[in-house]
Amino acid sequence: MNQVEKIARLVDAVLGRKAIGAYLHGSGVLGGLRPASDVDVLVVSRRPMDAQERRALLGALLQISGFRNRARPVELTVVVQSRVRPWQYPPTCDFLYGEWLRAEYEAGTVPQPEPMPDLALLITMALFGDHPLTGPRPAQVLDPVPQADLIRASMAGVPGLLDGLDSDTRNVLLTFARIWSTLATGQIKSKDAAADWALARLPPEHRPVLEHARQLYLHCPYSEESWSDALRARVRPHADRVLAEIDRLAAGD
Incomplete structure (x- = not known):
């Protein structure tokens, strides 16, 4: 089983029917993964994650992400659909995992909801890439981001x-x-x-x-x-x- 399949199965195991779909974005859809590329995944959910789900998803990602696990770094973002459709700025991220935050995670921090302007870019890439790992095509669950908000997010x-x-x-x-x-x-x-x-x-x-x-x-x-x-x-x-x-x-x- 490759790393992308592991991520898709993990999302299904932790979120189950709460997850609407999981979508590749970033290098994976913009020209191919390079030696220094993360595996970037955007998950769209029906409802916010609870505390048990956050801990379960975090613990599993710590075991499958990063060079210490002989794998690519994973950047996994979870967003609640109602917080981005209809589109609103700034959008709110429900859960974010990234290797640059590993030290905080290992010290006990668990990802919590917070405003995340960068979601404008992630959603745009997911729509462009049109690569669902699970669920319907991204255009069926996400609204396009206005150009003005792409600029705002980039500058932020x-x-x-x-x-x-x-x-x-x-x-x-x-x-x-x-x-x-x-x-x-x-x-x-x-x-x-x-x-x-x-x-x-x-x-x-x-x-x-x-x-x-x-x-x-x-x-x-x-x-x-x-x-x-x-x-x-x-x-x-x-x-x-x-x-x-x-x-x-x-x-x-």
């Missing part, structure tokens, strides 16, 4: 990404490229395709940093991210240039 994530620029450089730079391309084109691209789009529009002095991040994404797992001192010194100027383009587009210029 920028401060948090900046906080991780030094510790998660590859992912942050590729995400900035994706935000820029999304605002400019109205489409959510894979991280490497967004990098290609941005590289064609950057001046030469700002390309090496993004080219390196793209190569790391295409060829290296999470545990293998290396930057020379020369490239590291160019990360912040590159980010500043891309953020200036993002701000310009967000302002409608």
